[in-house]
Amino acid sequence: MASTNDLKNGMVLKLENQLWSVVEFQHVKPGKGPAFVRTKLKNVMSGKIVDKTFNAGLKVETATVDRRDMTYLYKDGEDYVFMDDSNYDQITVSAEVIGDAAAFMLENQSAIVSMYEGAVLFIELPASVVLEITYTEPGLQGDRSNAGTKPATLETGYEIQVPLFIEQGNKVKVDTRTGSYVSRVND
Secondary structure, eight states: OEEGGGOOTTOEEEETTEEEEEEEEEEEOOSSSOOEEEEEEEETTTOOEEEEEEETTOEEOBOOOEEEEEEEEEEETTEEEEEETTTOOEEEEOHHHHGGGGGGOOTTEEEEEEEETTEEEEEEOOSEEEEEEEEEOOOOTTOOTTTTEEEEEETTSOEEEEETTOOTTOEEEEETTTTEEEEEEOO
């Protein structure tokens, strides 16, 4: 149990037999009346985001989520195999749990796997990853109909918008949270 005064971003709460991750929170002390805590919570299983307000000092049940550094090894059918970096145990994670992160995962890449009572809840990738462009059309310098960007396919098969000067074979940094181009990476 923890108090609503102790909330932090990333903390996992157990409310109504469901796990909710704190996305953001704000302590509010109005001129009149008692203080309260306004939160934005994300359901760990479904990804649904809700706003919830708690009275200040209210006790809430926290869930002990085990975060482990793991390495993504390979894809086995529809599942993904990860290895624990500390004891070399391997676990299999379903495609539903991986979700959109699969578009940015390469073999031997590090990730943080969050588990609760032995079940994998979600994985966290680094904020950005470096991937190679496997296909893109040559950029025409005079073409500005789409603000100087063009579609490009990454080595994982995911398609992003990149500037016109990016060519096939270039390596680019991609933001894993938004799926957008960040910069070109020079070898």
